[in-house]
Amino acid sequence: MSEFAADAEVRRVLTSLGDTWAVVGLSGNRSRAAYGVAEVLQRFGKRIVPVHPKAETVHGEPGYASLSEIPFPVDVVDVFVNSSLAGDVADEAVRIGARAVWFQLGVIDEAAYARTRAAGLAMVMDRCPAIEIPRLG
Numbered sequence: 001m002s003e004f005a006a007d008a009e010v011r012r013v014l015t016s017l018g019d020t021w022a023v024v025g026l027s028g029n030r031s032r033a034a035y036g037v038a039e040v041l042q043r044f045g046k047r048i049v050p051v052h053p054k055a056e057t058v059h060g061e062p063g064y065a066s067l068s069e070i071p072f073p074v075d076v077v078d079v080f081v082n083s084s085l086a087g088d089v090a091d092e093a094v095r096i097g098a099r100a101v102w103f104q105l106g107v108i109d110e111a112a113y114a115r116t117r118a119a120g121l122a123m124v125m126d127r128c129p130a131i132e133i134p135r136l137g
Helices: 007-016 033-043 083-096 110-118 129-136
Strands: 020-024 047-051 076-079 100-103 122-124
Touching (some): 007 129, 020 033, 033 047, 033 129, 076 083, 083 100, 083 110, 110 122
Parallel strands (some): 020 047, 076 100, 100 122
């Protein structure tokens, strides 16, 4: 288990930090992990907001090309991009006033984790909400 994903923090992000989740890297490509994870989040009552350069509508929700283009508050930013790009997304999440950042399985940037936590946001790294949310019971 990663020291960057304490179970208590996972539970807090999933249950008490809000239900609007921007999913960065989410497109209409059904073979990508983001597509299935967003579907699970919706099933558990989260509003998903696709964020992808194509700005496609996914799972019935209109997409945006970047976090800064979303015209309403976002609670959690779920990051499905390469680790080398994830830090910039985390920094943008801080700028837009998100309450938490979630780096998916395999997305690891320790410096971004430290910056995001220092900015006062909750942060989960190298975990998957679609795996964690059914465990909440």
